[in-house]
Amino acid sequence: MPKPAAASLKETLTLKLDYEQLTNCMRCGFCLPACPTFQETGVEAESPRGRISLMKAAVDGIMEPGISFENQMNHCLGCRACEPACPADVKYGQLIEQARDAVEVHTRQHRWWIKGVRKLVFDQLFPHQRRMRLLGKSLELYKKSGVQALVRKTGVVGAFSEHLSSMERILPDASGKGIVERLGSRIAAKGEKIGTVGMFRGCLMDVLFTETNMKTVQLLSEAGFEVVIPDTQNCCGALHAHSGESDTAKQLARNNIRAFQEAGVDYIVSNAGGCGAILVEYDHLLHDDQEWQEAARGFAKKVMDISTILVERGRPLNFADREAEENPIRVTYQDSCHLRNVMKGGSRPRQLLSGIANVSYMEMEDAGSCCGSAGIYNVTQPDMASQILEHKMEKANATKAHYLVTSNPGCLLQMKLGIDKHGRSESMKAVHIADFLFDRIVK
Template sequence: MSVAKGGTAALRETLQAKLDYEQLTNCMRCGFCLPACPTFKETGVEAESPRGRISLMKAAVDGLMEPNVMFEEQMNHCLGCRACEPACPADVKYGQLIEQAREAVELHTTQHRWWVKGVRKAVFKQLFPHQHRMRLLGAAMNVYKKSGVQTLIRKTNAVGMFSSQLASMERILPDASGKGIVEIMGTRVAAKGEKHGTVGMFRGCLMDVMFTETNRKTVELLSEAGFDVVIPEAQNCCGALHAHSGEKEQAKELAKHNIRAFQEAGVDFIVSNAGGCGAILVEYDHLLHEEPEWHDQAIWFAKRVKDISTILAEKGRPLQYAALPQDQGTARVTYQDSCHLRNVMKGGQAPRQLLQQAAGGAYVEMKDAGSCCGSAGIYNMTQPEMSNQILEHKMENVNAAGVRYVVTSNPGCHLQMKLGIEKHGCSGQMEALHIADFLYDRLVR
């Protein structure tokens, strides 16, 4: 694709309007972000670093360079993992800058390939915002898997003829469902034992149909910890993929809908079990900061958002977990961080605390566990070469740890680690699990 609509001059004007110039000038060019950035570590190219991309943004705004195709490619090559933010001594809000730049680029991009246009429209406008359509997708995926069509597709390599990356992802698809968590458990699940509070469960869109069992186990864990769990039926997609892909206005509308749904539910906390969702939910106040009429509601929402690990580690009744079975006594467990849970929600310690409780001495800290796995929303589909390169280095660390279980806190990370395990031929010896699944399966009731 290329920047075309109105030309580079028009794009510069939009960048000038969208980008927070104060944040651009806050960057001291110190380079502390360089070793934290996955794309810079892979390439060693300055433009592939946060510092380099900020320099490109500022140069484009200041009229020192044309915001051309190369500019657009660098904005899109960023994973958005935001590992640079904790490393930055000036507290530059890089995540906000990259989203502002992508929004500007998207407004001026008219030459998406035809299939990209179709996919973007289907995903961002026709599918993710509508929960009932997501359930239809889940039902269709279930039929695809059980009807024999999947077997035929794999035998003929029909998907591989279009994209080898898509074929690889197809092989690790989870069991989807046409029923979401509300259809299975209702909109309220009572606390077991003494009540410690009321939480709202953010069910997500992909989580609700592709990881329905993980959502169910999340609700069960919360109930066991002493929480009444409310699952507002009116909630919708969090808007993360929209915001990361330049569809910011639609992300705002989705945010407003969710704020209304959870305010009406009257909850103490809003619990997410997907790091990518949680990171935008906790920043709804920034997403809507230009709309003063939403100021108080957005702050109310954002300050209540917690990851499932944080809630279980810090609130409610402590849970007891059984030791790993004797025949797996030598099996070890490690944790792959969700970038957004670690870097945005500052929730890197709680999952480790829970895993140490549940796995005991079997827990092992993997080298560079906090570095990105290469999933990054839909990055592994839009930038497969870089994604696979990052995944390959991640699998080197996983294999070196010698573990039986790789535990994650985000559906994208979960699928990416499954992909790595599949590519390395380790499916029989290693398993990727969401932390809610791992904890629930070892829960002592």
């Protein structure tokens, strides 16, 4: 995006920030205990109240926003745990997006490699599904060709960076073939048809977790839904919207709305909390676009998470772990922040997991608190992300669960990383809820 020479960050903040929302904050501090960055640091400026005060002070001209202002905006995970805790219903998620949008126009603090990662991810990769498939194919080849075995044997990545070595160990079974190439774009309902679901396949989900996408579709079919997967859909735009790239996010949203409108579906289902949360807020994202406003509202109303639709609309399914008849297995759940705080869908995965025969559900302490994944936060803010993850794993380990279940690909990778670095890797496995449920359907 070209940087306007004349406007200062203060002026851009004044233009972009919703001043009414800034003044709605009554400084009560109820949000502080819910905020992971405040919990980790104890610093007011690292809290929702602190960040809102900084935004308001900048707009009011009390403070010149500089590098430390930018840092505080970028340190926020965007998990939105502060919103349900707020008695004044301050729309913090919107404020932080507006602030980051402004910061991105004037930014001076991204290091060269962060700029490179952002450019690659936001412009060159995620919006282009064909390139995502190429990435999937390359990772598949890396694993199957023996290069991965060689890399591990020689320990070359570990010599370079222990963190990178851990990331390499948790690489999922990527694929160059997405769900449409595997199942086609229309899958019939099993038994009597209840309705038609449009499956949001996700750009990352479709190449890194194709099996999970397939199991999601099969769960929907078993629950009585015909599933349509429009091939013209693209990335949801969540990472763009949360990182100050709102123009690209809006364009991606318009494409998706068009794709699902043409498919003529009753529901739009996502199996990734991070994607679902922006899909459900397309009406907000396009609120100033007269031409697309109404279509965006119609789209947003149809969006549901896989767990929610199974519980609330689907034909009830029976689940059991046949291998655990003698010794029930323990399972715990790490919330996807966006499924819990934005889509308000945190209870449904717990309900499904608690209803599986021979499985005992253990609630983890602070399961609703962010795991530190947060889009590309664990890449751009590795120190804070690692600190949060380490504390998360202490709580996960305390459950002694055999399975750590999540509802979002970013959280799933972060949990795998956590188990690898700090966990009980011999006895605990991180899995997506769609995989966990599908493998235990009783037919």
